[in-house]
Every structure is written in C-alpha cells, then in structure tokens.
Amino acid sequence: MNKNIFKNLFIVALVAAMPVLGNAQRKANWQNLDLKTDSTFGISTEKAYKELLKGKKSTPVLVAVLDGGVDLNHEDLKRIVWSNRKETAGNGVDDDKNGYIDDVHGWNFLGGKDGKSIEFETLEITRLVRRDNARFAGITAANVPQKDKAAYETFVNNRTELEKRLGTAKSDLQGVAGFKYVLEQVVKKIGKPNPTIADFENFKPQGQQEERMRATMLDILKDMDYKSFYEDQILAGFKQADEQVKYNLNIDYNPRDIVGDDANNSKERFYGNNDIKGPDALHGSHVSGIIGADRTNNIGIKGVADNVFIIGVRNTPNGDERDKDVANAIRYAADNGAKVLNMSFGKSYSWDKAVVDEAVKYAVSKDVLLIQAAGNDNNNIDVEPNFPSRKYLDGSVASSYIVVGASDYKDDETLKAPFSNYGKTSVDVFAPGVRINSTIPDNNKYAEEDGTSMAAPVVTGLAALIRSYYPKLTAVQVKEIILKSVVKINHNINTMKGADTVSIPFSDLCVTGGIVNAYNALKLAATYK
Template sequence: MINQRELWRSLIVFLLLISTVVALSVADGTNSSINNSVNGTSNTTTNLTDAPYVPGEIIIKYKNTDSVSAMSVPSAKLASLGAGVSDDFSAEGLKGMQMIDVDTSISVEKAIEELNKSSYVAYAEPNYVIQLSLPSEPELPNNTTAESFSAESVSGAPNDPRFSEQWALSNTGQTGGTSGADIGALSAWSVTTGSDSIVVAVIDTGVDYTHPDLAANIWTNPGEIAGNGIDDDGNGYIDDVHGWDFINNDNDPMDDNGHGTHCAGVIGAVGNNGIGVSGIDQKVKIMPLKFLRADGSGDVAASLNAIAYARKMGADVISCSWGGTAKSQALEDAISSTNVLFACAAGNSGVNTDIIPQYPSCFTEAQIISVAASNAKDGIPSYSNYGPVSVDVAAPGDGILSLYPTSLGSQYMSMKGTSMATPHVAGLAALLLSQKSSLTPAELKSLIMSNVDTISAWSGKTVTGGRIDAGKTLSALSGSSVSALPGQSNKPKDLNGDGVYDDINGNGRRDYADVSLYFQYLDWIKSNEPVAAFDISGNGRIDYSDVVKLFQGI
C-alpha cells in the first residue's frame, strides 16, 4: 500500500514541477544542506551532490548484506577509484553499509556515478555535512544562577526555584502568553514524574553530564568500568561510561556548544531538587551522544554510528533536534533499523515541508514523529516549519528556559526553535514509557498524536492540528474512565474535546446544574476521579478554583 504521506508529497512535487518559475527558483538555492537554510529557502533538486558533503567520502550500501568490503566487488571501475574502506557500519548493525574514501584525483560525483553502475551496489551517496542551526542567537537571562527566581506557588509544582519561568510546563501568562497554553505537566506529574529505568538518547552536540541540575539523570553504562582502558562490555567502545563522542572518537561526549545540553535539560533536568528548573521527566536517564562539533557541524556517517550505539545500548527514545533538506538514504536506513520512537525537529525555515521536505523529520518511517514549535500563545512562530502531511504535532519551542554547559559561562539559557520543541515530545514519550514500558513506537506516536490540544492556529498546519498535552496523554494511557456522580444516572462528559469533563451531570450541555453538582461533590471527585479529567482551572489539582472556572465558562 502506498504511504499516504509519500502520495501527497509526490502529488505536490508533481504540481510544483509544472511551474517552470518555481522549479528554477528551487534549483537555484545556494545554501541547501542538511541544516535549515537561511531566509527559509532550500534546494530540493535531486542531484545527490548539491548539498555540502565531506570531500572524498562516500557512503555505500551493497545489495548483498553479508559482510563485504569495497575491494571484494569485482569491478575494475572501483579499483580505478582508489577506494578504501574507512568505516564499516555492518559492525553497527547496518549490514552491507560502509564508508569509503576515494582518491582525490576523481570527484565524489564521478565516483558515485561509477559506483551506482555496479550490479553489486544498492546505492552510493556523499557523506553529507550536517550543520546545526537555530532561528536566532540564544537569549541569556539577566541572572543566570540557579537560585535567582522564586518558585511559583502552585499545587503540584516542583520546588525548583525557576520553575515559574517554565511556561511550556505551566503557563499562567507569566511571559505575556495565554494561560493554559502549555503541555499540562502538572496534570501529567499527578500520574508519574518519570522513571530511572527509561533511557533517552540525545544525539546532538553532546551533553554537560556534570551539570548540577542534570548529573543525577545521566545514563551510566552498567557494563563498563571507568578508566581501566578496557572494553568491558565488548560493545566496541572503550570506557564509554556516559555515552560516546562520534566526532572525536573518544569516550567524552561533553557539550562544547550548548545546544545538546539545552535539549537534554528540557527532557530530564532533575526535578524537585531545589535548584534551577525541572525537565518534563523529573526522573529519567539521558544518554549523551555527540556527533556535532562546537561549531555545530558534523556529518551523516557520525549520525549513523550514534544511532547504532543508541540502538545497541538500549535507548528507549531518541531525540533528534536537527535536520534539513539533504535526503540521505543511509540515514533513513539507520532509523529503519531501530525499534524506538524518534522525535525529529521539523526545522526553522518557516516553510511548508510538504513542499520543501526536511530530513529526518520527513522520512516516512512509522517511528518518526515530526515536531513544529509553538509559542506561549499557542501560535506559530515565524521561523517554525509546518506541514499538514509531513509535520505531526506542535510543542512549545519559543523562549524555552533550560540548561546550558557550565564551562560556557552560564548554567541556564533561554533558547528557541523546533530544536527546543522536539525534546518536549521525547520527554512525553519517556513519561509514557515510565508507566508502560511495553509501548511500541507506533503506540507511543498514536497516543501523543491522538491526545493533542487542538488549536485553531494549527488547523491545517500539522497532521493533528494541535499542540501536545502530557496530562491528557497520560490519562488516555491509564484508561481512566469517569464514573457517574452519586445520585446521577449519566457519566460526566467532555463537550469540547479538551480532555476535561465540563458536563458534570452528563446531560449533554454545560449549565449551572453542573456547577452546583461539582461543588456538592468536590471531595468525592477528588477521591474517585483522575485529576486531569476534572482539573477545569488547569492548576494541577481539583479544588474550588475549578468550580469558579466552570461557572465562568457557562
């Protein structure tokens, strides 16, 4: 059966090709790379070498997936390329895939052309450059110490002193946004705050694994003995105690850019520890996998090894806050080889990715969930990509306060972009797995997408037309069903689809009788019903404020 996303994309591309003007403008893009390009323009031409790539390096996949080397292919043409194997991804579970270096006397374009003529080769492509990008420079708060702000007095909130600044988790309008335009973290935390048994791999610029607000939630390889110079667990990596650096090929994935630490903090900054901020998962294990340098640059080959490591070492969720226009078949194959959910950033060019695809977010693998960025008013920031077919959900990504490497001069930083939205989805997936570890990637994706808050601004902009809601999603997972209140024959109903039961007596309308009944049975509801289903005020608990909010809404 033809994948629906691919069918729509093919139709759109076909219509675009009819227009000579559009085709020429696309072909003329000069800044296409696997990163989001400047000014929202990207090159969608099918020429494999239009995007930047590492000189002299080619990723090749053989049709015969047994262990082979480039030199075993009986082709005089290969020998003439002066090709030599520099990396064998077969050892990482990507059978028949290698990277070869070619002689500088022949261009990568010509070498690929010759390789693709071989009956032994499934495909050959450049080792594309990956260049990290954000919509703007990070915004440094006036005071960057962990204790500089007071925690908001909200029931159910953690004691982290800067939690009151985390509008994405609990939006009270504190940044000039819309109250309630958040992911409902307080409601979710009434169910679970996460689990140390769930591992989220952050494939990025590395992670400051010594950060005081993150160290307790950093993954430690249980099979490795630190500092003994031995590959104790036999995974091919020596002393990989806290992940790996695939750029420098060493066991120190320390973040020297800031981006990876910020993303990791959104997922798993230690919650309720009295310092700084809280991650969506107050308890979780973050696996730092560095494949981007201090300047934000890397390549596909490094990402393949990082993905393979995450799979091999048992990551439950993979967070990918990077992407762009170069379509790497090798990268798609690496993702396909896993059985975990990939949260992928939709990109920051402000374009429709149904028309100008971004990768890996636009790959059609079932385990990929593509994420756009929403702001504190549930609107669409000008930089966020969107796509009614290719982008699945929105998540908070504008002005997000999270962690920053201590070595870079500030432990906390506000940043924006779909890079910040993506770890919100990865964090929600980890919360769900903390409740039910057997959930498949498809089940996780379905739960997240089926329980968004539908937002008018996002209608026709994403598949779901909404922003993620952690509280609603956790309630759906637990299968919480409401009961008829004492003396009533009908169960309460959710009339507007926001996950909260505003028709308390179940008669199909919201009226004063619901207010009276809610007030009368307030204590009974608190003892017998899920908080998320009856938290009308959105403050994370069931109390008199819900009665007031219900009355105001009539």
C-alpha cells in the same frame, strides 16, 4: 562604512530584537504549565503530576540525546546522566565488547583517538560541491556524458546556491562588523559599558551614522537592555556570520582529519572517542535539561520527565551533521537500550540518505521512538527538502517517528513560532519552543533559547514520561497516544510567506493540527491494555 550596508543592518537589528518582545509575560517553566489554569499554552505537565501521577510508580527510561554534547556535571543533569555498568571507566579497554572503548556515559562520533573533537564543520552543500568539483573537473555542459547529465546539473545548481550563500554571508559579516564598529564608537563616547535608553537620549550624535545609530538604539532599548542586545544580537550575529564564512561555506575547510576515519565510507562503524561534552555542549545540554532536568533537587528548572537517564551521543557539530555520524549515533543509542531518541538537528541536503534510513529501520525494529525537530527556516517541509526524514527512499514511512514544530505561549494568531518549519503531512505536532529556559554548560548556568530544537525535547520528555509510567506500551503506541491527545487549534495563525504576513488555519501546519498535552496523553495511556 557603506551606507546601504548600514541600512540593512538597521533592519537586521530590529528584526533580531523581535523574538524577545514580551518575554516578561512568559511564566517560568511555561512549557510545563496549563492553558486553562495558568493562561499559558504549555503541555500541562505539572497538572499531570499533581492529578494523575501522584503516588504512582515509574520505571527509568533511557533517552539518547543525539546532539553537539552534554555537560554531565551540571547540577541539574548529573543525577540523570546514564552510566554504562558494563564498562570500567578509564581502563582503555572495551569491556562490554561493543566496539567503543570506555563509553561510560555515551559516545562522540566527532572525536579522534587523541581526545580532540570537531567543533566546526561545513554545510552538506559545501561538501557535495567539493566532492563534485573533483568529479566534474574539466567537464562542461557541452561535453558532459549523457549518463552524467542529471548529476552534473545538480552539481551546477548546488555550486550556484553555495556561491549565493557565501556571498550573502560575506555581506552579512561586513554589515554586522560595520554596525558593531559604529555602535562601539557611540558607546565609547557615552562613556558607560551598559548605557540606558536615557543615555542614548542625551547623546549628541555627530554625523548621519551616529544619528541613525541613536535612533536605532532608542527603539531597541524599549524592549531590552544594551548589554543583552550587544551580547545576544550583535556579538552572536557577528560570530554566526564569521563562522559561516570561515567554516560552514568554506569549500577548502575540512576538519575530518581530527576524527581519522574514512569520511566517505558510510558503512564504517567504530571511530570516535568517549568525550560526550565536546568543545561546545550548549545545545545538547539545553535539550537534555528540557527533557529531564532533576525535578527533585529544588534548584534550577524542571524537566518534563521525572525518571530518565540521558545517553549523550555527539554527532552534531557547528555546521551540518554527516549522514554517517547520524546513522552510527542512532544505532549506538538503540544498541545501548535507549527507548526514545531526541534529534534536534537537520539540513536541506543529504550525502547518503540510505545509510540513515537503514539506521532508522534498525531503531524502529528495536522498539525505539525517534523525535525530530522540524527546523527553523519557516519552510513548508511538505515541499522543501529536510533531512533526516521519516520517509524512506522507497516511499514507505517510519512507524515510530515524530516530527515537531515550535509553538509560543499565547493561544492567538502568534501561536506558531515565526521561525518554525511546518507541513500538513510532514510535521506531526507542535510543542513549546520559544524562550525556553534550560541548562547550559559550565558553572551550573541556565539560559533561554528558541527553536524547534527546544520543542522536540518537550515531546521527547513526554514520550519518556509515558514509557516510564506505562512501560508495556510500544513505541508505536506511544506515538499514537501523543498524536491522538493533542489540544486541537481551531483558529488561524499568522506566518510569513515571502515578505507578506498571511493568515492560515493551524490545521494546515501539521498532521494533528494541535499542541501536545501531557495530561491528555497520560489519561489516554491509562486506557491502553
């Protein structure tokens, strides 16, 4: 194995291990706990139920989860899955005449008529380069027509970026594969499937690679067991790099024939199938549990909201979502009565922002509150492009739209999750998004996940909770209440800028400079007439 690659993977392994350090100190259900009473910077949901909502009546709220799929049979989700009473299951007829046959629990815009579904997709930049490769075939900077110069320059820049990303992904894949191989050989020599730190201490390495591997594992196993590291970091890292090379960044890969639509026709509405789970429902199921996992069954976890029904809408593959699918998912959710939409997805490029803008405007006109995850690249999205966006192409802004960053559990310099995007004008609030335990598909399982994808549904759950107990409030009012009732942060946090750790005021991270709070929000909601 290349020595430089081994060195790089040594660093990657250590960095990959960092997010789980100290997770034993996070309490169960921490996102719903209270900073004062529980010494954990949750959003005070449990305090609100105990002190403000006890004995009060609520009305059910429909929440659409626009994502990769939802396991509607999970023990903690099956009671809260929406059922379309206007549709007769399995009869092959569009009973409610909405254009979607047998959409009993939602819709899958990534599926085909034969029941198959897209799992992997390219990134948007890959699709843009593929499109423009055909458009500018035989064209160079010397002979490009004047009217096409700007578009050609964008194409060249995109192609260069794609080539750079693909090169990095291939290098990462080679490096992870090499690290994995050496680690597996060492473990084979140790002779135990789940070796302990003591086993690595007693291991006698042969050669520099094994010596470095032993030192690396002795450091890593201080904070986690081998099995967790191998499965969550090495196997997951290998899978991610492999998928990037094979699918996300592969200009020759195009799975859209599975759907059978015209992928370039953004106005096309009626395609897909009714499989809301799809081939990989981990992300969407996890999001759904955070929002509204059954609080009455005394098993599993507790969602933020206690009276919701989840509409599953598949629009997000393992890769970048298409603008066409995003727009149709938003419209479908709004037409079926969803009052809050969770959008835990995003990308840096957009094929057709206008069609998404039109769908957002449509949802806003129907009194829908849209909640979007800010993204996980530690970018300032005031300056870095991030789609979808609440800012329309004409410069105006969607009135009932909230963008959410991710926070951790300690009220100190580590409060901002290290991966979370931020933006003083583009991100509204922060919410818990580190090591959040929630529902995952198949066999009623649960797992901890990190991301603004986990923070957004905390706010979605809060929005649904407010709309449930105060159903006369509009989407704009609910947004106003959530933003006005945050817990303000008056200290600095640490974040990475390039290779440097910098200390900046939390108020520079988002519009409100605070963490959402259910207790404060519900007290404020009670004052609205």
